[in-house]
Amino acid sequence: MSPAARRRRRPRRMSHWSFPMTVSKRSIPLAVLAFAVAGTLAACQPLDKETGKPIARDGTEAEESAQVPERGGMRTEREQVSYAIGMQIGESLKGVRDEVDLATVFKAVRSTVDGKEPLLSQQDVMEVMQGFGMRMQARQMEEFARMAEENAQAGERFLAENAGKEGVQTTASGLQYLVLEPGDGPKPSATDTVRVHYRGTLLDGEVFDDSYARGEPVEFALNQVVPGWQEGLQLMPVGSKYRLWIPAQLGYGEGGTPGGPIGPNATLVFEVELLDIVRPGG
Numbered sequence: 184m185s186p187a188a189r190r191r192r193r194p195r196r197m198s199h200w201s202f203p204m205t206v207s208k209r210s211i212p213l214a215v216l217a218f219a220v221a222g223t224l225a226a227c228q229p230l231d232k233e234t235g236k237p238i239a240r241d242g243t244e245a246e247e248s249a250q251v252p253e254r255g256g257m258r259t260e261r262e263q264v265s266y267a268i269g270m271q272i273g274e275s276l277k278g279v280r281d282e283v284d285l286a287t288v289f290k291a292v293r294s295t296v297d298g299k300e301p302l303l304s305q306q307d308v309m310e311v312m313q314g315f316g317m318r319m320q321a322r323q324m325e326e327f328a329r330m331a332e333e334n335a336q337a338g339e340r341f342l343a344e345n346a347g348k349e350g351v352q353t354t355a356s357g358l359q360y361l362v363l364e365p366g367d368g369p370k371p372s373a374t375d376t377v378r379v380h381y382r383g384t385l386l387d388g389e390v391f392d393d394s395y396a397r398g399e400p401v402e403f404a405l406n407q408v409v410p411g412w413q414e415g416l417q418l419m420p421v422g423s424k425y426r427l428w429i430p431a432q433l434g435y436g437e438g439g440t441p442g443g444p445i446g447p448n449a450t451l452v453f454e455v456e457l458l459d460i461v462r463p464g465g
Contacts (some may be wrong), residue, residue, distance in 0.1 A: 214327060223395055280314070331447035336452030338431055341386055357415050359428035368421025369460060376404045376461040377416055384452045391444040400458055409434050416457060424456040 251260045272292075276283060294301065303311065309376045346353050353359050371377050380400045383392040394401050405413050411429030419425050431437070431448040 203213075220226035230332075235393060269433060279319070281320070293330065327447060334446055334450070335431065335448040337386060338448065342428060342430060351428075354414065356410070356414060357430045358411055358433055360415055360418060361426045362423065362455075363426055363454065364422075366420035366423030366457065368423075368457075370418070370420050371405060371416055371457070371460045373405055373413060373417065376402055376458040377457060378402045378461055379416070380456040380458060382454045385445070388449055388453065389444070402461055411451070415453075419455070419457045421457050421459055424454065427453045427455060429453065 186412070250258070251263060254263055255266065257263045257266060272288075276285075276288070291301075341354075342357070342359060345351055345359060350361050352361070353360055378400050379402075380394050381392070382390060382395055384390050390396075405416055409429070411427060411433035414433070415425065415427040429451045431450060434451050435449065436443050437447050439445045439449055445451065
């Protein structure tokens with residue numbers, strides 16, 4: 184790539200904390216769940232028991248809901264807003280769907296909207312939610328430990344089998360690599376900044392990061408990324424393309440990427456194309 188071309192389009196730079204990282208859906212924290220439900224219920228108006236119409240804050244009947252374009256078979260704004268609120272509540276409950284009784288949830292919603300005396304005091308609510316939160320946290324820790332053990336065993340089995348395949352090289356650290364396309368350029372040192380294209384997958388083939396899909400190579404200093412990349416890239420001449428198998432201890436270890444797609448003790452697979460060693464001011 185010429186200096187002029189480099190000035191026209193600067194590749195994205197990669198930091199230690201962003202590599203490799205994508206957004207993954209996780210269960211909603213209980214505090215967020217509580218605020219979401221509370222905020223949603225605050226928007227509800229109580230209904231007149233006889234007419235079924237909403238009651239305004241001054242105790243009089245509110246005006247009929249405004250007419251809006253039909254959506255989902257619902258012709259009034261009231262219907263659509265009600266459904267949207269229900270969707271928000273439902274979405275916030277997905278992470279704990281097996282822990283709640285929906286009939287009781289709807290009972291509490293109706294009672295709260297109607298302004299009835301709650302069955303639980305604020306102190307009761309605090310104690311109940313604290314106990315629930317502690318139980319859910321313990322369950323998540325157990326699940327995390329189970330995943331860590333399963334991933335570690337799967338990684339060990341895979342790497343042991345993979346080591347015997349044609350062309351696969353295993354280093355003293357346990358890193359495995361295969362030369363897909365040789366290169367004839369220089370090799371980077373541990374303190375160099377490199378420009379690469381890459382695709383990262385889990386052992387099951389799930390892609391968690393892909394610079395090719397973004398259409399833009401990435402620049403990063405080798406001393407800012409995981410050990411498996413530091414070692415693997417120093418084996419590669421500029422212009423080459425390798426496949427790297429990175430065991431957990433050379434990747435993200437027992438912690439994985441919290442909130443991200445890489446689980447604890449996950450073995451990672453990368454196809455990496457070393458485009459250039461970036462010189463200072465280059």
